[in-house]
Amino acid sequence: MGRPxxxxxxxxxxxxxxxxxxxxxxxxxxxxxxGLVFPSMGIMFALAGTLMxxxxxxxxxxxxxxxxxxxxxxxxxWGVFVVLTxxxxxxxxxxxxxxxxxxxxxxxxxxxxxxxxxxxWYLRTYLWFVLLSPxxxxxxxxxxxxALTASLLPVVVFQYVWQPxxxxxxxxxxxxxxxxxxxxxxxxxxxGVLARTRPAAVVVFSLAALAFGGWYAxxxxxxxxxxxxxxxxxxxxxxxxxxxTLLMGAxxxxxxxxxxxxxxxxxxxxxxxxNARAVTLYLWHEIALILAVPLIDRLWDVPAFAAHxxxxxxxxxFGVGWLLIGVFVTACGWVEDxxxxxxxxxxxxxxxxRDRTATMGA
Numbered sequence: 001m002g003r004p005x006x007x008x009x010x011x012x013x014x015x016x017x018x019x020x021x022x023x024x025x026x027x028x029x030x031x032x033x034x035g036l037v038f039p040s041m042g043i044m045f046a047l048a049g050t051l052m053x054x055x056x057x058x059x060x061x062x063x064x065x066x067x068x069x070x071x072x073x074x075x076x077x078w079g080v081f082v083v084l085t086x087x088x089x090x091x092x093x094x095x096x097x098x099x100x101x102x103x104x105x106x107x108x109x110x111x112x113x114x115x116x117x118x119x120x121w122y123l124r125t126y127l128w129f130v131l132l133s134p135x136x137x138x139x140x141x142x143x144x145x146x147a148l149t150a151s152l153l154p155v156v157v158f159q160y161v162w163q164p165x166x167x168x169x170x171x172x173x174x175x176x177x178x179x180x181x182x183x184x185x186x187x188x189x190x191x192g193v194l195a196r197t198r199p200a201a202v203v204v205f206s207l208a209a210l211a212f213g214g215w216y217a218x219x220x221x222x223x224x225x226x227x228x229x230x231x232x233x234x235x236x237x238x239x240x241x242x243x244x245t246l247l248m249g250a251x252x253x254x255x256x257x258x259x260x261x262x263x264x265x266x267x268x269x270x271x272x273x274x275n276a277r278a279v280t281l282y283l284w285h286e287i288a289l290i291l292a293v294p295l296i297d298r299l300w301d302v303p304a305f306a307a308h309x310x311x312x313x314x315x316x317x318f319g320v321g322w323l324l325i326g327v328f329v330t331a332c333g334w335v336e337d338x339x340x341x342x343x344x345x346x347x348x349x350x351x352x353x354r355d356r357t358a359t360m361g362a
Contacts, residue, residue: 010258010271011251012047017274019043024285024325026230027119028318035229035236036214041122042240045179046248048126049186052133060134067130071279073339075103075123077332078283082117086110103127105168116286125175129183140184144193151181155237178233181241185248194245195252202249206242213239272349277333281325284332288324292317295324 019040026034055063079100087093091110099107103124109117129136140147154177164170188194194202217235221227229236250256261268274281296317299305310316334344 008275010261010268011256012050012258013271013275014258014261015043015247016047016278017271020274020278020281020285023282024289024321025318027286028289028321029314032226032228036217036227036239039229039236039240039243042179042182042236042244043247044122045126045129046182046186046189046244048129049133049183050190051186052130052183053137053187053190056134056137064130064134068127070336070339071123071127071130072102074279074283074332074335076101077335078280079107082109082113082287086113089113106171115290119282119286121171121175122282124172125179128172128176129179133183136184137187140187141191144188144191145197148181148184148188148193151184152237152241154180155234159234174233178237179240181237182244185241185244189248189252194248197249199249199253202245202253206246206249209238209242209245211242213237213242269349273329273347276348277329277336280329280333280336284328285321285325288328289317289321291324292320296320 018038022034022038022040025031026040052063052067055066083093083097083100086109089110089112091112093108096105096108099105103120104127106124107117107120155174158164158174158177164173185194213229213235216238217227217229217232220232220235224231227235229239261271296311299309299311305311330346334346337344337348
């Protein structure tokens with residue numbers, strides 16, 4: 001008999017699902033305060049760091065290869081549609097089109113489709129963290145606390161000492177520096193460093209990082225034109241560091257595992273779908289929001305809809321966007337199953353999957 005599958009950490013699954021909802025909401029409404037309330041990208045990098053540290057219990061080359069295999073096919077599938085659409089609208093690519101094969105740098109694109117492809121910075125940053133993780137984990141395990149503390153230094157250096165070039169390399173360096181602490185914090189959780197740290201120290205560090213990040217965002221709002229953390233890497237780095245440390249510290253202190261989610265079957269299923277289709281949802285959500293606009297414009301031509309539906313409401317666009325996201329997840333999410341060498345499914349977490357989980361837990 002094979003080894004039973006380990007139960008997933010539903011606390012982390014719930015955080016990832018909430019982070020994805022916040023990302024969609026931010027792109028739909030443009031709320032500058034959204035990152036202060038819930039820094040989604042820092043949370044997602046920390047969760048990915050935890051999973052990467054766990055995976056690196058196996059040979060590093062096999063782990064990296066497996067991560068690439070799971071990431072690139074959904075990216076290629078999505079990219080075919082985006083690239084062909086840009087070409088049809090007159091876009092002329094150059095040699096940098098190779099970044100549409102492996103996004104080690106920001107893939108080029110037309111200004112017309114910028115809303116669709118500008119989100120790829122996350123995949124590029126995630127890919128670099130995956131490639132660097134075998135080295136980062138080795139350094140981290142030699143001196144966990146010093147390494148974690150020092151991981152905030154690069155973004156400070158970039159802000160005050162040396163500015164990276166204003167090009168693809170510079171963008172990559174800024175993003176790696178901004179979220180390096182969160183990635184290493186994932187290592188710290190996996191290795192039990194947080195569990196061994198006194199709760200008072202965790203709280204003090206978290207509040208100090210939040211205070212500095214919040215102060216820097218507000219004090220420099222004139223310089224950046226906003227207090228939106230996405231426009232301010234230094235504030236983003238410290239705010240995310242403090243926020244994510246609190247979330248992971250609370251998990252260790254109060255033994256939160258999210259198991260109670262099973263008592264809410266519909267919400268539990270939704271969280272499962274969000275996690276199993278995270279790449280698909282992230283890639284296609286901007287296209288869904290873009291398509292929601294002309295779709296709503298057509299609804300104005302129907303008198304009954306124009307009279308009774310809030311077609312001019314941004315919340316209505318948000319709702320239509322989620323309906324289209326559901327269509328894309330259902331129609332395209334199977335690529336993630338194929339990439340993971342699983343049987344393709346329209347939606348994961350159905351009754352059969354729940355029955356198997358219940359049987360394994362019996």
